Amino acid sequence: MSVFTPVPQPVLADWLRRYAIGRLVELKGISAGVQNSNFFVTTTLGRYVLTLFEDMPRAELPYYLHLMAHLARHGLPVPAPIADRDNEYLGTLQERPAALVRRLAGASEMAPGVEHCTHVGAMLAGLHLAGQSYGRRQDNPRGPAWRAATGAEVRDFLAVDERAMLDDELAFQAAVDLEALPAGPIHADLFRDNVLWEDGRIGGVIDFYFAGHDAWLFDVAVTVNDWCSHDDGRLDAARVAALLAAYHAERPFTAAEQAAWPAMLRAAALRFWLSRAADFHLPRAGEMVLVKNPDEYRDILRLRRGAVPPLPGAPA
Amino acid sequence: MSVFTPVPQPVLADWLRRYAIGRLVELKGISAGVQNSNFFVTTTLGRYVLTLFEDMPRAELPYYLHLMAHLARHGLPVPAPIADRDNEYLGTLQERPAALVRRLAGASEMAPGVEHCTHVGAMLAGLHLAGQSYGRRQDNPRGPAWRAATGAEVRDFLAVDERAMLDDELAFQAAVDLEALPAGPIHADLFRDNVLWEDGRIGGVIDFYFAGHDAWLFDVAVTVNDWCSHDDGRLDAARVAALLAAYHAERPFTAAEQAAWPAMLRAAALRFWLSRAADFHLPRAGEMVLVKNPDEYRDILRLRRGAVPPLPGAPA
Numbered sequence: 001m002s003v004f005t006p007v008p009q010p011v012l013a014d015w016l017r018r019y020a021i022g023r024l025v026e027l028k029g030i031s032a033g034v035q036n037s038n039f040f041v042t043t044t045l046g047r048y049v050l051t052l053f054e055d056m057p058r059a060e061l062p063y064y065l066h067l068m069a070h071l072a073r074h075g076l077p078v079p080a081p082i083a084d085r086d087n088e089y090l091g092t093l094q095e096r097p098a099a100l101v102r103r104l105a106g107a108s109e110m111a112p113g114v115e116h117c118t119h120v121g122a123m124l125a126g127l128h129l130a131g132q133s134y135g136r137r138q139d140n141p142r143g144p145a146w147r148a149a150t151g152a153e154v155r156d157f158l159a160v161d162e163r164a165m166l167d168d169e170l171a172f173q174a175a176v177d178l179e180a181l182p183a184g185p186i187h188a189d190l191f192r193d194n195v196l197w198e199d200g201r202i203g204g205v206i207d208f209y210f211a212g213h214d215a216w217l218f219d220v221a222v223t224v225n226d227w228c229s230h231d232d233g234r235l236d237a238a239r240v241a242a243l244l245a246a247y248h249a250e251r252p253f254t255a256a257e258q259a260a261w262p263a264m265l266r267a268a269a270l271r272f273w274l275s276r277a278a279d280f281h282l283p284r285a286g287e288m289v290l291v292k293n294p295d296e297y298r299d300i301l302r303l304r305r306g307a308v309p310p311l312p313g314a315p316a
Numbered sequence: 317m318s319v320f321t322p323v324p325q326p327v328l329a330d331w332l333r334r335y336a337i338g339r340l341v342e343l344k345g346i347s348a349g350v351q352n353s354n355f356f357v358t359t360t361l362g363r364y365v366l367t368l369f370e371d372m373p374r375a376e377l378p379y380y381l382h383l384m385a386h387l388a389r390h391g392l393p394v395p396a397p398i399a400d401r402d403n404e405y406l407g408t409l410q411e412r413p414a415a416l417v418r419r420l421a422g423a424s425e426m427a428p429g430v431e432h433c434t435h436v437g438a439m440l441a442g443l444h445l446a447g448q449s450y451g452r453r454q455d456n457p458r459g460p461a462w463r464a465a466t467g468a469e470v471r472d473f474l475a476v477d478e479r480a481m482l483d484d485e486l487a488f489q490a491a492v493d494l495e496a497l498p499a500g501p502i503h504a505d506l507f508r509d510n511v512l513w514e515d516g517r518i519g520g521v522i523d524f525y526f527a528g529h530d531a532w533l534f535d536v537a538v539t540v541n542d543w544c545s546h547d548d549g550r551l552d553a554a555r556v557a558a559l560l561a562a563y564h565a566e567r568p569f570t571a572a573e574q575a576a577w578p579a580m581l582r583a584a585a586l587r588f589w590l591s592r593a594a595d596f597h598l599p600r601a602g603e604m605v606l607v608k609n610p611d612e613y614r615d616i617l618r619l620r621r622g623a624v625p626p627l628p629g630a631p632a
Contacts, residue, residue, distance in 0.1 A: 020446035021391040022438045022566065044438045044562075045518070046393055073385065075337040075398035075418065077362055082391035087449045102391065122338045122360045130336035133403045202361070246360075250338065 003029040005037045005052050005094050012041070015093050018084040019100065021045045035209065040103065047103040048082060052096040056209065061097055063138040064208050065089040067185055068101065074130035077204050079104055104204030106196030117227050117239040119202050121246030124190060124223055128216045129251055131185035140188055140212035142271050144173065150274045157281035162298060169270055169301065176263045178215055180256035186219035187211055191226045217257045220247060221268035225300055233300040240309050248312040258311045265304040273297035319345040321353045321368050321410050331409050334400040335416065337361045351525065356419065363419040364398060368412040372525065377413055379454040380524050381405040383501055384417065390446035393520050395420055420520030422512030433543050433555040435518050437562030440506060440539055444532045445567055447501035456504055456528035458587050460489065466590045473597040478614060485586055485617065492579045494531055496572035502535035503527055507542045533573045536563060537584035541616055549616040556625050564628040574627045581620040589613035
């Protein structure tokens with residue numbers, strides 16, 4: 001249960017008076033999520049999600065909240081943050097930074113098919129295109145520097161063959177030229193559990209708290225690695241083709257991206273192998289972290305270091 | 317059918333490229349509405365309503381669009397306008413000012429009960445409270461000056477007793493002191509057909525194109541006259557009490573409002589009697605206006621000139 005900070009009903013009822021969304025009807029903790037305390041909040045005027053930020057620096061939160069607001073304003077189904085009567089998105093509740101966002105409908109699809117991947121590819125391109133006019137900038141918190149640093153932290157815990165692959169991969173990635181790739185705000189964590197489906201359509205893209213400025217192609221790679229992989233990590237050719245074609249139709253890939261694609265799939269696999277290995281080998285005290293098996297992304301990285309399908313539009 | 321300006325599918329598909337909401341899937345004219353051309357637009361990423369403004373001056377449209385955006389940002393279920401990739405809400409399509417807004421779910425309730433009136437009262441207070449921080453100002457286009465001018469235009473078409481009531485009412489209203497009443501952006505047309513219900517809750521408040529700056533109490537009066545009246549125009553005491561109590565709980569009425577309440581109910585009745593009489597007696601050429609019977613609001617005005625129930629919080 002990811003409610004680290006309880007919120008008594010009368011405390012919330014009082015706090016909601018800073019908003020114009022009516023009276024508290026129901027408050028319910030949400031079990032998903034491993035970083036923050038989340039609640040479903042129903043008022044007389046609507047349904048919202050309340051988040052208390054447990055560890056994230058307050059100064060970094062406006063980037064995420066305004067990004068969500070920006071994307072929602074551009075018509076994308078992301079949770080729009082709710083402004084209080086002073087026009088602020090970020091408040092304080094139980095001594096934590098706190099924000100309300102609109103609750104979106106739908107449920108995750110953990111066994112996606114080709115159709116789902118088509119929708120996800122189009123949506124991801126929409127997010128990138130709409131993000132172009134976003135005025136704030138914050139680097140991807142799990143970007144190249146983080147990957148190098150975290151690699152150094154976890155390598156001593158790895159088996160010999162894993163360590164060899166890690167060293168080789170970090171050296172390979174350090175030589176990739178990222179400057180040529182178009183960049184902007186990316187979601188950076190568009191896994192199956194962060195997309196809500198309703199009647200076969202995307203009703204919501206949630207959890208923007210890993211977002212940051214980085215190569216768009218890195219976001220595509222994170223997404224393909226999750227949505228288009230079989231259980232053993234092998235890519236499913238039909239799903240890959242569907243996702244990439246839908247993305248390409250909205251935002252055509254550049255020649256530089258075509259060249260960088262195999263490296264980006266590896267970088268995206270590396271990023272999740274490293275974060276899971278760090279959570280596994282270096283758990284932080286006192287946190288109720290749902291530890292995911294790092295082996296899944298170790299295997300995906302190993303596979304992506306082999307041949308991968310090209311991007312659409314690449315020279316044959 | 318209120319589609320004055322047709323929009324061919326390929327034209328729209330091309331126009332949508334300025335947005336980040338994917339590809340056109342379906343385009344369908346909407347029969348409701350009498351002023352503008354409206355369409356349901358479904359894309360690969362969501363469901364929207366497209367409006368082509370037929371008569372409204374382009375310079376006045378940002379007030380409405382930004383007001384809707386402001387209220388949506390504050391968590392109220394109003395149709396949020398969609399920004400294009402240049403961050404603009406207002407575009408041009410088929411040589412008309414045009415805007416996309418998010419499509420809301422639900423259906424109108426034309427036989428509201430006490431529960432509905434409770435929700436509507438709370439929602440209206442929420443709109444007024446959230447509107448306090450809205451930065452733009454445009455006067456209520458159907459305010460006191462319009463009522464006086466329109467009264468002069470239609471009086472010659474009225475029966476003798478109607479004309480006497482109109483003259484008396486205009487004289488009475490001219491003497492009402494509006495300065496003492498708290499004011500802000502008001503919806504000004506919150507009739508039953510402009511509220512969408514979903515599972516007994518308000519899923520949407522639509523049609524902000526009569527909004528403007530005016531006394532909040534005028535908005536309450538417009539709303540009570542529609543939601544709380546029997547077919548013959550008499551007020552239903554239970555519905556009036558429910559709507560006003562719910563509003564009062566969010567935004568307590570002031571002493572000045574308690575004093576002005578009977579006059580505001582009359583002003584609100586007058587406003588709709590006059591617009592319907594004008595549409596009936598002075599139809600504008602070439603328009604497909606759904607002409608509503610002016611007698612309904614003539615009768616409501618006549619009844620409101622008698623005794624009306626007081627606002628909550630008034631001295632006994």
